[in-house]
Amino acid sequence: xxxxxxxxxxxxxxxxxxxxxxxxxxxxxxxxxxxxxxxxxxxxxxxxxxxxxxxxxxxxxxxxxxxxxxxxxxxxxxxxxxxxxxxxxxxxxxxxxxxxxxxxxxxxxxxxxxxxxxxxxxxxxxxxxxxxxxxxxxxxxxxxxxxxxxxxxxxxxxxxxxxxxxxxxxxxxxxxxxxxxxxxxxxxxxxxxxxxxxxxxxxxxxxxxxxxxxxxxxxxxxxxxxxxxxxxxxxxxxxxxxxxxxxxxxxxxxxxxxxxxxxxxxxxxxxxxxxxxxxxxxxxxxxxxxxxxxxxxxxxxxxxxxxxxxxxxxxxxxxxxxxxxxxxxxxxxxxxxxxxxxxxxxxxxxxxxxxxxxxxxxxxxxxxxxxxxxxxxxxxxxxxxxxxxxxxxxxxxxxxxxxxxxxxxxxxxxxxxxxxxxxxxxxxxxxxxxxxxxxxxxxxxxxxxxxxxxxxxxxxxxxxxxxxxxxxxxxxxxxxxxxxxxxxxxxxxxxxxxxxxxxxxxxxxxxxxxxxxxxxxxxxxxxxxxxxxxxxxxxxxxxxxxxxxxxxxxxxxxxxxxxxxxxxxxxxxxxxxxxxxxxxxxxxxxxxxxxxxxxxxxxxxxxxxxxxxxxxxxxxxxxxxxxxxxxxxxxxxxxxxxxxxxxxxxxxxxxxxxxxxxxxxxxxxxxxxxxxxxxxxxxxxxxxxxxxxxxxxxxxxxxxxxxxxxxxxxxxxxxxxxxxxxxxxxxxxxxxxxxxxxxxxxxxxxxxxxxxxxxxxxxxxxxxxxxxxxxxxxxxxxxxxxxxxxxxxxxxxxxxxxxxxxxxxxxxx
Amino acid sequence: xxxxxxxxxxxxxxxxxxxxxxxxxxxxxxxxxxxxxxxxxxxxxxxxxxxxxxxxxxxxxxxxxxxxxxxxxxxxxxxxxxxxxxxxxxxxxxxxxxxxxxxxxxxxxxxxxxxxxxxxxxxxxxxxxxxxxxxxxxxxxxxxxxxxxxxxxxxxxxxxxxxxxxxxx
Numbered sequence: 001x002x003x004x005x006x007x008x009x010x011x012x013x014x015x016x017x018x019x020x021x022x023x024x025x026x027x028x029x030x031x032x033x034x035x036x037x038x039x040x041x042x043x044x045x046x047x048x049x050x051x052x053x054x055x056x057x058x059x060x061x062x063x064x065x066x067x068x069x070x071x072x073x074x075x076x077x078x079x080x081x082x083x084x085x086x087x088x089x090x091x092x093x094x095x096x097x098x099x100x101x102x103x104x105x106x107x108x109x110x111x112x113x114x115x116x117x118x119x120x121x122x123x124x125x126x127x128x129x130x131x132x133x134x135x136x137x138x139x140x141x142x143x144x145x146x147x148x149x150x151x152x153x154x155x156x157x158x159x160x161x162x163x164x165x166x167x168x169x170x171x172x173x174x175x176x177x178x179x180x181x182x183x184x185x186x187x188x189x190x191x192x193x194x195x196x197x198x199x200x201x202x203x204x205x206x207x208x209x210x211x212x213x214x215x216x217x218x219x220x221x222x223x224x225x226x227x228x229x230x231x232x233x234x235x236x237x238x239x240x241x242x243x244x245x246x247x248x249x250x251x252x253x254x255x256x257x258x259x260x261x262x263x264x265x266x267x268x269x270x271x272x273x274x275x276x277x278x279x280x281x282x283x284x285x286x287x288x289x290x291x292x293x294x295x296x297x298x299x300x301x302x303x304x305x306x307x308x309x310x311x312x313x314x315x316x317x318x319x320x321x322x323x324x325x326x327x328x329x330x331x332x333x334x335x336x337x338x339x340x341x342x343x344x345x346x347x348x349x350x351x352x353x354x355x356x357x358x359x360x361x362x363x364x365x366x367x368x369x370x371x372x373x374x375x376x377x378x379x380x381x382x383x384x385x386x387x388x389x390x391x392x393x394x395x396x397x398x399x400x401x402x403x404x405x406x407x408x409x410x411x412x413x414x415x416x417x418x419x420x421x422x423x424x425x426x427x428x429x430x431x432x433x434x435x436x437x438x439x440x441x442x443x444x445x446x447x448x449x450x451x452x453x454x455x456x457x458x459x460x461x462x463x464x465x466x467x468x469x470x471x472x473x474x475x476x477x478x479x480x481x482x483x484x485x486x487x488x489x490x491x492x493x494x495x496x497x498x499x500x501x502x503x504x505x506x507x508x509x510x511x512x513x514x515x516x517x518x519x520x521x522x523x524x525x526x527x528x529x530x531x532x533x534x535x536x537x538x539x540x541x542x543x544x545x546x547x548x549x550x551x552x553x554x555x556x557x558x559x560x561x562x563x564x565x566x567x568x569x570x571x572x573x574x575x576x577x578x579x580x581x582x583x584x585x586x587x588x589x590x591x592x593x594x595x596x597x598x599x600x601x602x603x604x605x606x607x608x609x610x611x612x613x614x615x616x617x618x619x620x621x622x623x624x625x626x627x628x629x630x631x632x633x634x635x636x637x638x639x640x641x642x643x644x645x646x647x648x649x650x651x652x653x654x655x656x657x658x659x660x661x662x663x664x665x666x667x668x669x670x671x672x673x674x675x676x677x678x679x680x681x682x683x684x685x686x687x688x689x690x691x692x693x694x695x696x697x698x699x700x701x702x703x704x705x706x707x708x709x710x711x712x713x714x715x716x717x718x719x720x721x722x723x724x725x726x727x728x729x730x731x732x733x734x735x736x737x738x739x740x741x742x743x744x745x746x747x748x749x750x751x752x753x754x755x756x757x758x759x760x761x762x763x764x765x766x767x768x769x770x771x772x773x774x775x776x777x778x779x780x781x782x783x784x785x786x787x788x789x790x791x792x793x794x795x796x797x798x799x800x801x802x803x804x805x806x807x808x809x810x811x812x813x
Numbered sequence: 814x815x816x817x818x819x820x821x822x823x824x825x826x827x828x829x830x831x832x833x834x835x836x837x838x839x840x841x842x843x844x845x846x847x848x849x850x851x852x853x854x855x856x857x858x859x860x861x862x863x864x865x866x867x868x869x870x871x872x873x874x875x876x877x878x879x880x881x882x883x884x885x886x887x888x889x890x891x892x893x894x895x896x897x898x899x900x901x902x903x904x905x906x907x908x909x910x911x912x913x914x915x916x917x918x919x920x921x922x923x924x925x926x927x928x929x930x931x932x933x934x935x936x937x938x939x940x941x942x943x944x945x946x947x948x949x950x951x952x953x954x955x956x957x958x959x960x961x962x963x964x965x966x967x968x969x970x971x972x973x974x975x976x977x978x979x980x981x982x
Contacts, residue, residue: 055876
């Protein structure tokens with residue numbers, strides 16, 4: 001027993017225990033990181049950072065590459081790392097503004113799933129198994145294959161799909177195709193803006209989409225156009241729309257939107273006219289009918305610069321009908337019935353347009369991407385002509401081109417000439433698509449049937465058809481038939497990962513030299529320079545440089561056609577033209593001073609627009625605005641004759657009723673819907689949300705969080721349905737539903753809304769990736785699975801994205 | 814009882830030690846620069862702040878020089894500073910001098926050197942003190958005074974905006 005006076009023994013064991021306890025407690029609290037600086041930031045190593053002072057930053061002017069709008073941007077680069085992208089105030093397209101895609105640029109550059117070196121497939125197609133390969137070996141592989149084809153006089157068995165609509169990269173590929181000898185170059189115009197460019201081509205002789213003089217217009221009629229949600233020129237349109245509303249009291253411009261849904265454009269318009277799907281052309285013709293009936297059209301323009309408005313006689317003395325007579329059938333009563341709108345609205349808007357000139361009408365994909373797309377575009381174009389809005393202030397403009405110097409002319413050798421004379425695989429310009437210049441979606445049928453010949457090598461530049469084109473499953477089968485496929489994608493997208501045999505990753509747009517010819521918007525001539533803002537992060541290579549190296553590696557005569565050190569050098573040879581013109585925003589006596597200023601601001605323009613210079617804007621056979629397109633008439637007649645048919649037989653083969661004269665004028669044809677209304681009673685309308693238009697931005701998380709409808713769920717695909725449509729199928733908001741067409745089926749989430757007409761299923765593009773990096777794959781559904789790939793009855797090969805019938809049903813959990 | 818007191822004392826010591834170590838963890842350790850830079854010596858050679866911190870007039874950050882700038886003078890031995898040969902060693906290895914950043918503003922604070930030097934026409938010493946007398950590298954305690962109240966006091970004094978968005982963008 002221990003008394004209170006006894007001293008307790010504290011032995012060595014107790015002391016050790018106590019010390020252990022102290023150490024343990026301290027250790028637990030302190031963790032094992034003591035000594036590290038918790039405030040230190042670890043900066044990832046980037047090439048070239050050693051050349052930067054600590055804390056040094058630079059602003060580099062360049063051109064955005066996230067869409068074709070051609071906005072100028074300024075990139076803040078700190079210690080060799082691109083930190084932030086802002087709009088360039090010098091650039092007239094965006095005037096310092098920037099869109100969500102532009103802002104997200106660093107997520108392209110620093111995407112962890114970028115391809116870091118050339119890859120060669122080692123596994124079977126369908127499996128993403130690749131091995132790294134050097135650039136030299138890759139170049140040798142491609143050049144030997146192409147040289148071999150040429151030696152066998154089979155150059156035409158190589159095809160290039162270039163996703164660009166314009167610009168020097170497209171011209172470089174065209175040059176390559178011409179010198180090498182293949183007729184199979186398919187450009188990006190065929191996929192999106194084709195019908196509008198076609199209307200301009202047939203009626204004005206200029207194959208380019210028009211620009212619009214938003215600053216001076218007083219009234220705009222939008223026919224299914226998605227200027228504020230689907231257009232790549234979102235920044236320009238938002239700014240233009242703002243400026244046209246800021247006028248002095250009484251001069252506020254008005255916008256009327258005719259379309260199937262209350263889109264963002266409709267919400268910002270003064271009036272939404274809910275027309276039935278595919279009837280936009282009838283609405284435009286109804287307006288034109290009233291203008292002509294009441295004598296309110298611009299008679300002076302029609303008399304002085306119009307052709308084919310009244311009946312006319314050709315050189316053989318044969319009389320042809322005129323557009324005036326063709327308009328007679330589009331009475332307001334008939335049009336109101338076709339479009340499902342009140343009769344009074346047609347005359348009211350026509351009179352409004354006349355009273356508020358200058359004004360213009362423009363059409364969008366909802367109206368254009370269907371079997372009647374080109375005629376719809378022509379109808380809208382004719383309406384503009386009747387309003388006297390062609391090449392006039394406040395009307396439609398022809399985008400002026402920068403005065404670039406020409407590259408030396410290509411002189412194809414005999415082998416190339418023979419190959420170029422071969423029929424095109426896509427049937428463009430032949431009996432299948434007599435009015436088309438290229439038809440991307442015709443490739444699968446040609447590849448599957450092996451007619452007119454089997455393809456050997458396919459080059460995909462900014463093209464991912466296994467995701468972004470209709471019926472990816474059919475594309476997959478078709479591409480299996482091509483022995484050698486090369487993709488230039490910087491990312492492992494669906495096409496690259498599933499079928500490409502060789503991937504030659506391009507630099508990101510923040511790492512390469514390139515021109516940036518803006519998509520028509522401002523009208524006046526402009527030229528943007530895209531330049532590297534940082535050193536390339538990986539062993540990637542600018543595709544322009546590769547094409548030039550490939551031409552040199554193949555040898556004569558291609559080598560001679562590419563007298564450029566690299567793409568920057570090729571671009572400089574063209575820019576000399578702007579320097580020599582000595583006009584616009586940069587004028588210098590010395591070439592080096594000019595280049596310094598051009599690269600410094602990243603942008604040149606000449607902001608004088610010469611209105612009414614008809615010799616430049618009306619380049620038709622008649623030199624007039626052709627309400628009756630003579631060149632279309634001639635093209636169809638010649639192709640019919642060449643294929644041993646009469647024009648009427650050729651048209652009948654395309655399911656087009658009536659005679660050739662009728663086809664050569666604007667008109668309304670009912671959409672030839674894919675699918676029977678009994679099985680698939682609803683109309684599918686696709687649209688491009690402004691964040692990831694056709695999937696191109698789906699690998700950028702910032703963009704994914706911008707939903708097609710404000711405040712809706714992210715990382716999912718929704719289908720917009722009218723309550724009546726939903727009720728008929730017993731579907732509630734938020735239900736998972738199956739949407740099925742004759743082509744395929746997808747599962748999406750129902751979004752019930754009165755902002756869409758009954759009988760319509762409206763689904764955004766961009767979801768349903770199965771590849772393309774960690775942020776893009778594995779969510780949503782690809783609406784392209786519902787759409788048929790073969791362009792239908794259209795003479796122009798228009799992709800019929802808004803011409804499919806579907807059925808819906810609730811998916812049982 | 815004494816045994817209990819002993820264990821209580823040990824617990825108190827343990828808690829104290831743990832708190833001390835914890836506190837040490839919370840405050841960053843002393844900064845050791847790769848070269849014990851002597852600002853005073855350089856000022857004596859009539860170098861101005863902007864000769865080395867080149868972007869103070871043009872950028873948000875005042876940059877530290879590339880080693881190439883140092884080598885303009887130190888390509889051969891100058892003086893007797895024990896760290897001076899290290900400059901040439903870094904240069905021979907093709908490396909930049911890995912200066913440690915002393916002060917880092919919180920992410921929600923926007924500060925621009927250019928705005929203060931170029932537009933505000935402030936002298937560097939108004940914030941950084943008399944570097945012409947500093948013979949040793951800057952320590953964290955020397956930048957502790959760069960607080961929000963100091964910023965606001967100076968802004969008030971000079972009639973610069975104290976609007977929140979001036980600094981918190």
